[in-house]
Amino acid sequence: MATSTRKLTRFPMFGTITVLLYVFLYAPISVFILFAFNDSNTVSVWSGFTLRWFGVALSNDALQKAGTNTLLVAFSATIMSVLLSIPAALATVRPGQSSSAPWFLSLVSLPLITPEIVVGISLLSFFTLIGLDLGRGNIIIAHTVFCLPFAYLPIVSRLRSIDMGILEAADDLYATRWARFRMIVLPLLLPGITSGAMLAFIVSFDNFIVSFMVASAGGTTLPMYIYGMAKTQITPELNALSVIVMMVSLLLLLIAYVTTRGKLLNMGSGT
Amino acid sequence: MTAVATREKIQRLQGFLPSVAVLIAFFVIPLAIIVVYSFMTKGPYGGVIPEFSLDAYRKIILQEQLDGSFRLNYPLIVILWRSVFLAFVTTVLCLLIGFPAAYVIAQQSDRMKTLLLIFIMIPFWSNLLIRTIAWIVLLRDKGPINSFLMATGIIDHPLSMLFTNGAIVVGLVYVYIPFMILPIYTSVERLDKSVVEAAFDLYASRFQVFLKVIVPLTMPGIIAGCFLVLIPSIGAFVTPDLLGGGRKLMIGTLIQRQFTEARDWPYGAALSAVLLLLVIIALLAQNRAGRRKAG
Amino acid sequence: MYRKLTIAFVLGLAASAAPAYAEGKLNIFNWAGYTPPDVVERFEKETGIDVTIDTYDTNESMLAKLKAGGGDFDIIVAGHNFVPLLRDEKLAQKIGLARLANYDNLKPDFIKPSYDPDGDYSAPWQGGSTSFLVDTAVYDKPIDSYETLFNPPPELQGKAGMLKGAADLIPVAEQYLGIPFCTEDPAELQKVLDLLLAQKPNVKVYSGGASLREQMVSGELAITQNYSGQALRSRRAKSTLSYIYPKEGVQTWQDVQLIPAQAQNYENARKWINFTMQPDVAAMISNHAGYANGIKGGDAGMKEELRTAPEINIPEGIPTKPTETCTPKGNELQDRIVTQLLQ
Numbered sequence: 086m087a088t089s090t091r092k093l094t095r096f097p098m099f100g101t102i103t104v105l106l107y108v109f110l111y112a113p114i115s116v117f118i119l120f121a122f123n124d125s126n127t128v129s130v131w132s133g134f135t136l137r138w139f140g141v142a143l144s145n146d147a148l149q150k151a152g153t154n155t156l157l158v159a160f161s162a163t164i165m166s167v168l169l170s171i172p173a174a175l176a177t178v179r180p181g182q183s184s185s186a187p188w189f190l191s192l193v194s195l196p197l198i199t200p201e202i203v204v205g206i207s208l209l210s211f212f213t214l215i216g217l218d219l220g221r222g223n224i225i226i227a228h229t230v231f232c233l234p235f236a237y238l239p240i241v242s243r244l245r246s247i248d249m250g251i252l253e254a255a256d257d258l259y260a261t262r263w264a265r266f267r268m269i270v271l272p273l274l275l276p277g278i279t280s281g282a283m284l285a286f287i288v289s290f291d292n293f294i295v296s297f298m299v300a301s302a303g304g305t306t307l308p309m310y311i312y313g314m315a316k317t318q319i320t321p322e323l324n325a326l327s328v329i330v331m332m333v334s335l336l337l338l339l340i341a342y343v344t345t346r347g348k349l350l351n352m353g354s355g356t
Numbered sequence: 357m358t359a360v361a362t363r364e365k366i367q368r369l370q371g372f373l374p375s376v377a378v379l380i381a382f383f384v385i386p387l388a389i390i391v392v393y394s395f396m397t398k399g400p401y402g403g404v405i406p407e408f409s410l411d412a413y414r415k416i417i418l419q420e421q422l423d424g425s426f427r428l429n430y431p432l433i434v435i436l437w438r439s440v441f442l443a444f445v446t447t448v449l450c451l452l453i454g455f456p457a458a459y460v461i462a463q464q465s466d467r468m469k470t471l472l473l474i475f476i477m478i479p480f481w482s483n484l485l486i487r488t489i490a491w492i493v494l495l496r497d498k499g500p501i502n503s504f505l506m507a508t509g510i511i512d513h514p515l516s517m518l519f520t521n522g523a524i525v526v527g528l529v530y531v532y533i534p535f536m537i538l539p540i541y542t543s544v545e546r547l548d549k550s551v552v553e554a555a556f557d558l559y560a561s562r563f564q565v566f567l568k569v570i571v572p573l574t575m576p577g578i579i580a581g582c583f584l585v586l587i588p589s590i591g592a593f594v595t596p597d598l599l600g601g602g603r604k605l606m607i608g609t610l611i612q613r614q615f616t617e618a619r620d621w622p623y624g625a626a627l628s629a630v631l632l633l634l635v636i637i638a639l640l641a642q643n644r645a646g647r648r649k650a651g
Numbered sequence: 652m653y654r655k656l657t658i659a660f661v662l663g664l665a666a667s668a669a670p671a672y673a674e675g676k677l678n679i680f681n682w683a684g685y686t687p688p689d690v691v692e693r694f695e696k697e698t699g700i701d702v703t704i705d706t707y708d709t710n711e712s713m714l715a716k717l718k719a720g721g722g723d724f725d726i727i728v729a730g731h732n733f734v735p736l737l738r739d740e741k742l743a744q745k746i747g748l749a750r751l752a753n754y755d756n757l758k759p760d761f762i763k764p765s766y767d768p769d770g771d772y773s774a775p776w777q778g779g780s781t782s783f784l785v786d787t788a789v790y791d792k793p794i795d796s797y798e799t800l801f802n803p804p805p806e807l808q809g810k811a812g813m814l815k816g817a818a819d820l821i822p823v824a825e826q827y828l829g830i831p832f833c834t835e836d837p838a839e840l841q842k843v844l845d846l847l848l849a850q851k852p853n854v855k856v857y858s859g860g861a862s863l864r865e866q867m868v869s870g871e872l873a874i875t876q877n878y879s880g881q882a883l884r885s886r887r888a889k890s891t892l893s894y895i896y897p898k899e900g901v902q903t904w905q906d907v908q909l910i911p912a913q914a915q916n917y918e919n920a921r922k923w924i925n926f927t928m929q930p931d932v933a934a935m936i937s938n939h940a941g942y943a944n945g946i947k948g949g950d951a952g953m954k955e956e957l958r959t960a961p962e963i964n965i966p967e968g969i970p971t972k973p974t975e976t977c978t979p980k981g982n983e984l985q986d987r988i989v990t991q992l993l994q
Contacts, residue, residue: 096456098456102456103457103461106453106454106457106533107476110530112494113479113490113491113530114479114490116493116494117482117486117487117493120493126888127868127869130888146688147688147704168374169374172370172372172373173371173375174371175371176370176372177372189376190643191636192376192379193375194583194587194639195632196379196383197584197588198587198590198635199387199591200628200631202612202715203615203625204383206621207387208382208386209719209720209721210389210390210720212720214720226378229378230378230382233375233379237375238580238583239542239580241576242539242542242579242580243542243546246542246543246546246547246574247546276541276542276545280538280539280541283477283534284535287477287480287481290480290483291480291484293484293485293594294593294612297712298715298719298721301721301722302678302703302724303678303703305704305705305706308484310706313683313684314684315489315708315859319489319862324486327482327483327486330483331481334481335481399718401740401979403719403740420987422837422840422841422984422991424837431994434994435994493869496866497870498870498871519855598858598862601858602815602857602993603851603993604994605993605994610990613990615715616709616711616715617711617816617817617818619979619982619983619986
């Protein structure tokens, strides 16, 4: 579209910065993808090409179990935190109201501010105190709690950017609030929801300390496993594993894209 | 208030209910346990003994030296300042890089937008530790960056980039940049193109359009992004530890130590409580200032 | 809408709840990469017990987790200096070691050792020493003292790396200064702090063993404190790296297995410990981890390279001092030193 290109050239530095961003993002990735093929035990000195580390990673039962655990936990926590955030976001941003519930923002930010070790130990102590042992459920609860702000904030900021006039017009059009939500609000909100979900997923996926504290036996997640290995033996097996994980995530995303005909991942406004 | 308004208010509050319930049950209450810990005596091998003590808070103010004397705990202020400063620099950098990127992506066609965003996310589906180690490999004296600079003759001995504050910032920016880009993107994407077009006709310079129109309209996203970067990076622990060489304590590392090596849970709890309090105060103050400006 | 949410929430939790433990399970809690998969496989085949392995990164995190009430493990592997601690805090229970069939396989050093006077709370896993390595490509003059580590010559300045835990950092300083481990004398402690502070400008990194190993191999560091097993692996990757036995002596340590108080599969844990006390199994563990084991005849199955490795065989005349469990006061003082060093 002519207008888009014109805007692009209006802020020339922006384009350069964006390109640099992708270079910045992929530089370390390229390095560690490279070392996944390293024919030696180290991840810093290149000795030649081999595929054996992929074999090692794939046949490592403990690693696979950790991977499965991680994906299960991350998906569950993401879904739950997004489901909890949507009504909260809707309640925060209302037409015709000036207040935006700062108390809720403070509350939901608490997990963000609190150092992970504290979150981990407090949750573990609490679970022990009340005797709650749902196995993986414990970790999922823990993850949901600290994923909440990451899901909530993008959804709220997206909602704030929507013209309240649209919602009011929708009020006139649709009889029930649910219909209004489904037909108007949800599609408009979708990029925010997807952003929130992606952030929540990453946060859950990376989490180590809280998971470590709260996990029951057999509940080791990938980050826990990797942290442990990094302290005792950093070998290309880790790199190979990460490459595999990225491929799997990419695959899952692709499936999601194709099966929902792009709707679920649509980050465009579509209007 | 009319009956309708009250009903609406209750309906509105219902939206918060599930989240609040979860947060209170599984966060506030456990946190309260920790705060209670901060008023207890530390156990000999970690944990707490249920005896009231203000030792933990005393420690925040007075540091006990090896010979048993007490000195004002300046180092704690230094540690706190160091963490906040680095977090601040990280946030600013993320903003300076993230906003243009989000803006450019938002200009693309729908399909490109999704694709570009997915490409931003992919690196983050590896593990945090791996990404940090990858930076260690990149930044070290014999790493690719230094090798390249030396080979092309730009420098004649390697730049010591690793294990410096700079390395920490690079690492933190790398970790937190998606948390800045995605929220900003959701706001920028919503910009009404016709409004921006009109602005270009109205204002003489691009800079003015940017400052007076684009920024205010995308402010919700900017604030969300800054928030999601600044707050967690203050308490960040792993990245500064690995990339900074472990030579200087940050507040996150200090608190972590209390629950592990130092076996002083009350002190760790007290430090966390104080940190939480400071941030909440800053949050509320900022919110009041924002409202005063708007109202 | 909210009803739907609540239902989804509860269902989600219920679906993810783990099933109750069946018989025939064993949950091991150990450092990553420290439990050889082939040993586990053999055990599973021979006994039909299903083994899960969870890992931790430091003794301290493990302790924090146990203290907070976490973990339903049956076997924990920990450093020897944690044994009195875990016993006194009632976090570990008696093993009934003497009643195990392979009890007589234990080397005499490990029957009622100083850290476990009852001889019933721990069984040896892997043991080694802590000292330092040097890259002889950077500095090849003979080294016989920690002086080189604490006061590096020009070639090594700014290229040193130290382990970051107080349990490693302080004993090496104490051994060099001839001060007893776990001292609580303020004057002696001040000497330790001064020494470490004086060294700090030359220390590029305070980190963990594996990370220090990586940095040595990549050439970023040229002299690092590290464990014997890490040193062995470093030398395999880069032959110019040499593990030094200084005249002041090295610190020795022994990792042991314990059964936590809350173990659900007590008998299976005992079976496992018995299993590891077989000489051929002990050798398998050594071959995997690169350290010495505590079983008579456990050397026979070790790889040749391992048996003769300088990192395993401490030369005659070099003093060896096992690290000790400090009193809570001693621990606190050590923490003060490290905080002051790193603040």
